């Protein structure tokens with residue numbers, strides 16, 4: 142006959158399966174042994190095992206959201222050199238990375254500047270930090286999303302395609318000025334901007350100033366209406382700093398012993414290093 146504690150252990154495993162508590166299934170035995178050894182009160186043991194499951198669940202959710210965000214790899218706040226962008230401070234980015242002040246009211250962030258100035262890097266880095274803080278983010282090249290929305294429109298499913306994007310607290314539209322009305326009709330972009338207005342946030346990067354956004358939307362009235370909605374509640378970063386790549390190449394040509402930028406940049410915190418911190422943050426979309 143099996144010892145009673147083995148029977149209990151088997152029952153616990155079955156019950157935890159039933160309740161879908163995988164982390165608890167893995168960890169309870171070890172915590173139970175410690176509890177027996179140290180004579181914990183029952184409430185302390187219960188608190189310990191439940192906390193373990195909660196922390197693990199938060200970690201898994203962040204991992205899922207990171208993979209769902211399609212962020213470009215290796216672009217983090219830790220690997221971004223703020224000295225290269227005098228108008229943007231680390232403190233500002235840290236405040237935005239908390240998310241609550243702007244994402245809860247659907248405010249936007251717009252980043253302007255020439256090619257190579259770090260817009261994509263900074264946008265992605267902020268995306269990673271926001272996901273780690275419990276928010277849901279989707280990073281996409283604007284042209285890719287426009288294509289998807291256009292094919293949804295052809296299937297008469299534009300509204301539901303836009304509604305599906307509501308689950309993201311932040312949609313990062315990289316390179317909006319590459320979406321051109323000549324390639325295809327971009328009023329889908331206007332519909333997206335209108336649908337998210339004052340509800341869900343957008344982070345947009347652009348090589349061209351507003352004055353040249355006429356090329357993005359089918360007509361001037363729509364351009365003005367789109368810009369109007371975007372800037373109503375927005376933070377705007379001017380990142381006209383010249384190309385970071387060219388700067389590094391120039392530095393290397395002057396000093397061939399300077400480290401490869403890739404090596405220097407690869408030291409950042411890996412995107413998976415989400416911690417219990419992420420649990421403390423409210424996740425409205427959950």
Ligand code: ADP
Nearest residue numbers: 220221222225256257258259260261262385386
């Ligand atoms: P943009 O989107 O403005 O054209 P990117 O973000 O693509 O520029 O930057 C070009 C390259 O230079 C990328 O590899 C990026 O990681 C790097 N880079 C740009 N600015 C910085 C910076 N301030 N610190 C670290 N790397 C940077």
Ligand code: MG
Nearest residue numbers: 260261315316
């Ligand atoms: Mg870019």
